[in-house]
Amino acid sequence: MPTMLEVTDLGHRYAAKDGVYTAIDGLSFTVGSGELVCIVGPSGCGKSTLLRSVSGLLRPTTGQVRLHGNLVSGVPADLAVVFQDYSRSLFPWLSVQRNVEFPLRRALGRAERRERARQALEQVGLTGAAGKYPWQLSGGMQQRVAIARALAYRPALLLMDEPFASVDAQTRFELEDLLLRVRREQDTTVLLVTHDIDESVYLGDRVLVLSKSPARVVADLTVDLPAERDQITTRESERFVAMRAEVARLLHSPPAEVAAPARERAGAVVGE
Amino acid sequence: MTARTTRFLQQWLVFAGLVAVWELATRAARAPFFPPPSQIARAMYQQWLSGPASRLFLTDDVFDHVFPSIGRMLGGWAGATVVGVALGVLLGRSAVAMDFVGPLLAFGRAIPPPTLVPVFLVLFSLGTPMQLATIVFGTVWPIVLNTVDGVRAVDKVKVDTARAFRIQGPQWLFGVVLPSALPKIFAGLRVSLSLALILMVISELVGTTNGIGYQMIYAQRQFELPAMWSGIVLLGVLGYVFNTLLLAVERRALAWQPVGNHAQATGG
Amino acid sequence: MRRAVRGLLGLAGLLALGEVVGRSGLAPEGYLPPTSVVLTRLVELLGDQSFVLDVVATVLAWAIALGIAVAVAVPLGLLLGSVPVLRHGTRAVVEFLRPIPSVALIPLAIVVFGMGPDTKIFLAVYAAVWPILFNTIYAMDEVDPLLVDTARSFGLNRGQVLARVVLPNAAPFVATGIRLSASIALILVVSVELLAGAGAGIGKFILEASSGSGRMDLVFAGTLVAGVLGYLVNAGFEGLQRKLFAWSATTGEVPQ
Ligand SMILES: Nc1ncnc2c1ncn2[C@@H]1O[C@H](COP(=O)(O)OP(=O)(O)OP(=O)(O)O)[C@@H](O)[C@H]1O
Ligand SMILES: [Mg+2]
Numbered sequence: 042m043p044t045m046l047e048v049t050d051l052g053h054r055y056a057a058k059d060g061v062y063t064a065i066d067g068l069s070f071t072v073g074s075g076e077l078v079c080i081v082g083p084s085g086c087g088k089s090t091l092l093r094s095v096s097g098l099l100r101p102t103t104g105q106v107r108l109h110g111n112l113v114s115g116v117p118a119d120l121a122v123v124f125q126d127y128s129r130s131l132f133p134w135l136s137v138q139r140n141v142e143f144p145l146r147r148a149l150g151r152a153e154r155r156e157r158a159r160q161a162l163e164q165v166g167l168t169g170a171a172g173k174y175p176w177q178l179s180g181g182m183q184q185r186v187a188i189a190r191a192l193a194y195r196p197a198l199l200l201m202d203e204p205f206a207s208v209d210a211q212t213r214f215e216l217e218d219l220l221l222r223v224r225r226e227q228d229t230t231v232l233l234v235t236h237d238i239d240e241s242v243y244l245g246d247r248v249l250v251l252s253k254s255p256a257r258v259v260a261d262l263t264v265d266l267p268a269e270r271d272q273i274t275t276r277e278s279e280r281f282v283a284m285r286a287e288v289a290r291l292l293h294s295p296p297a298e299v300a301a302p303a304r305e306r307a308g309a310v311v312g313e
Numbered sequence: 314m315t316a317r318t319t320r321f322l323q324q325w326l327v328f329a330g331l332v333a334v335w336e337l338a339t340r341a342a343r344a345p346f347f348p349p350p351s352q353i354a355r356a357m358y359q360q361w362l363s364g365p366a367s368r369l370f371l372t373d374d375v376f377d378h379v380f381p382s383i384g385r386m387l388g389g390w391a392g393a394t395v396v397g398v399a400l401g402v403l404l405g406r407s408a409v410a411m412d413f414v415g416p417l418l419a420f421g422r423a424i425p426p427p428t429l430v431p432v433f434l435v436l437f438s439l440g441t442p443m444q445l446a447t448i449v450f451g452t453v454w455p456i457v458l459n460t461v462d463g464v465r466a467v468d469k470v471k472v473d474t475a476r477a478f479r480i481q482g483p484q485w486l487f488g489v490v491l492p493s494a495l496p497k498i499f500a501g502l503r504v505s506l507s508l509a510l511i512l513m514v515i516s517e518l519v520g521t522t523n524g525i526g527y528q529m530i531y532a533q534r535q536f537e538l539p540a541m542w543s544g545i546v547l548l549g550v551l552g553y554v555f556n557t558l559l560l561a562v563e564r565r566a567l568a569w570q571p572v573g574n575h576a577q578a579t580g581g
Numbered sequence: 582m583r584r585a586v587r588g589l590l591g592l593a594g595l596l597a598l599g600e601v602v603g604r605s606g607l608a609p610e611g612y613l614p615p616t617s618v619v620l621t622r623l624v625e626l627l628g629d630q631s632f633v634l635d636v637v638a639t640v641l642a643w644a645i646a647l648g649i650a651v652a653v654a655v656p657l658g659l660l661l662g663s664v665p666v667l668r669h670g671t672r673a674v675v676e677f678l679r680p681i682p683s684v685a686l687i688p689l690a691i692v693v694f695g696m697g698p699d700t701k702i703f704l705a706v707y708a709a710v711w712p713i714l715f716n717t718i719y720a721m722d723e724v725d726p727l728l729v730d731t732a733r734s735f736g737l738n739r740g741q742v743l744a745r746v747v748l749p750n751a752a753p754f755v756a757t758g759i760r761l762s763a764s765i766a767l768i769l770v771v772s773v774e775l776l777a778g779a780g781a782g783i784g785k786f787i788l789e790a791s792s793g794s795g796r797m798d799l800v801f802a803g804t805l806v807a808g809v810l811g812y813l814v815n816a817g818f819e820g821l822q823r824k825l826f827a828w829s830a831t832t833g834e835v836p837q
Binding site: 519530 | 583584587588590591592594595608609612613669670671672673674676677678679680681682683684685686687688689691692693764767768771772775776783784787788790791795797800801803804807808809810811812814815816
């Protein structure tokens with residue numbers, strides 16, 4: 042599997058009142074083409090900062106990000122982001138349909154744009170809401186619009202920051218399966234931040250566990266579940282339960298020495 | 314009868330009552346400066362609405378004075394809108410530029426526009442050009458300042474979203490920046506529209522031989538008080554009508570806003 | 582610090598531009614005097630007693646007008662804001678009076694009050710009343726009913742609720758109204774002096790400088806003084822507001 046994304050020694054410091062605040066520090070990992078990698082970490086550890094750096098929205102203070110081997114400076118072309126602050130990322134003056142079409146205007150003609158947006162909205166189950174304005178929708182529906190917009194864009198790399206945080210459990214399952222299906226069909230590479238341990242194991246080919254702020258990679262676990270996942274059977278399988286416990290343990294009491302990714306130490310790991 | 318109609322009737326009853334009181338009081342007092350409303354109404358009718366049917370009963374006065382006034386006012390205001398929004402967008406996108414000219418804008422706004430009328434009088438030819446200059450100069454500030462405010466306040470997540478999808482150029486300007494700033498821009502437009510009416514009158518008090526303002530000052534000098542009063546009433550009506558029209562346009566343009574969410578102007 | 586420097590640089594740039602344009606001969610001799618000439622006149626004027634008296638007359642008329650406007654509009658706003666029946670009843674009247682541009686009343690004010698300072702004070706009051714009135718009414722609406730209920734549940738009576746809850750909450754909005762009105766009143770005073778030649782004042786000075794000899798240098802110097810006054814009035818009120826209402830989350834701005 043060729044490497045698509047390569048993050049080396051990435052660090053970011055924010056200017057704070059009293060000097061600087063180090064949000065992330067010395068992060069290194071790679072994501073292969075077509076892989077789905079989940080990132081879990083304690084609240085406020087710098088997950089969003091990491092995604093913003095990867096997307097080129099934020100210039101890293103140290104280290105570098107390479108996409109397809111090219112140094113990322115500025116936002117690359119074939120990348121889409123679903124922001125954590127989904128409701129603010131929708132344009133209130135555009136209807137749901139037009140919000141989804143908005144990034145497509147440059148590349149596609151009108152009819153094609155329409156069709157793509159219609160499909161994406163259908164995928165997230167929002168066909169009926171196409172003509173509404175964002176503020177007329179519930180939080181979960183707004184989040185699905187943001188997801189639809191990213192899907193319709195058909196990026197090579199999809200960055201998602203807690204994309205299912207506001208939807209109910211049933212919808213969440215459906216959206217998780219939708220994501221798995223879409224990325225297989227469109228061969229999308231996905232980097233997804235979540236605070237839900239189960240979700241990270243269920244979705245991921247790999248799970249990156251981050252430490253408390255400043256974030257470093259505590260463990261890089263390969264999820265050795267069958268590629269075909271099922272909300273009921275996968276979640277009750279022994280491997281799943283074991284993986285889940287592993288991630289939870291790493292999150293709650295990370296090994297003292299975190300500089301080297303804990304690949305070897307994690308019992309559930311099977312090589313790539 | 315709904316509460317709304319009740320309230321409506323209530324309002325207009327009070328209004329009619331006050332007009333009646335005014336009528337009786339002015340008749341009783343016979344104060345020369347305060348003609349009764351009925352007399353003002355008659356003067357208005359004669360001055361503007363007693364024309365031939367072929368011209369919708371409008372008199373020559375309407376064509377010679379009222380329409381030119383309105384034309385200058387709207388023309389000046391439109392000019393100020395174009396200049397103000399363009400300048401506001403440029404300045405708003407650059408924090409540095411605003412550091413340089415921000416104080417100048419605040420100062421420009423504080424200059425009473427009529428003080429420059431003498432300058433405009435000598436620089437531009439008497440009449441419409443000088444009047445337009447006065448109106449543009451006087452109305453441009455609230456538009457610039459509000460546009461700058463609106464453009465600066467584009468939500469950070471939306472900026473990020475647009476960047477993430479590599480939205481650039483015209484789509485960035487017309488699809489993200491201007492719509493974000495639009496509520497603020499409209500707030501500025503409202504302030505400047507009422508200023509435009511004031512400046513129209515001012516410029517006509519000084520430098521012309523036509524227009525509503527000119528007619529009023531002429532009537533005053535001739536001591537035709539009903540005619541002067543009809544000018545006052547007409548200006549009130551015009552102010553009301555234009556403000557209502559602008560509000561209607563604004564409501565349409567900002568239909569996407571959640572109800573009851575109106576931006577305020579950054580000062581007058 | 583950097584901002585202040587940049588602001589001064591911007592000002593310097595404008596002054597330099599004025600100098601260049603003034604000397605370029607773009608406009609006929611004397612129409613657009615260069616900055617240096619205007620500033621020289623300005624310095625001379627500040628030492629000229631009759632000009633200083635003009636400035637004092639303008640400021641005095643402004644202060645009186647603003648005082649009257651506050652005295653009229655705040656109580657009226659409180660009354661209309663707290664008695665809904667009155668407010669709805671008078672709505673049509675207010676909506677009719679408000680759009681009448683104050684300058685439309687200049688001819689009337691001249692015949693009624695003559696050419697003295699009364700005219701400009703009356704017109705400035707008329708224009709300045711509206712922002713204060715509307716902000717005050719709006720402020721009364723903005724008071725959180727929960728706060729009022731809380732206060733009443735602690736046994737405060739109506740008067741006490743008004744004094745301790747409603748008024749402090751309304752104050753920032755009223756203050757913003759007064760600030761807007763202060764700027765408007767000053768503009769009105771100078772404009773009326775200029776248009777009607779009423780009484781003494783900066784506007785009258787500009788009128789005299791422009792008529793007859795057409796001394797544009799004096800016109801610009803007078804305009805500069807009026808602009809600086811207006812700037813100071815607004816900045817002063819803003820500073821005062823920031824100091825007085827540091828506790829308040831609201832900016833006191835009112836949707837129109
Ligand atoms: N623009 C900023 N300026 C200063 N500090 C910031 C900024 N953005 C984030 N931080 C700080 O950096 C740290 C990491 O923030 P970040 O949003 O990346 O965390 P997160 O892991 O995404 O948190 P959450 O789980 O709540 O989404 C936090 O402590 C935050 O306070
Ligand atoms: Mg986050």
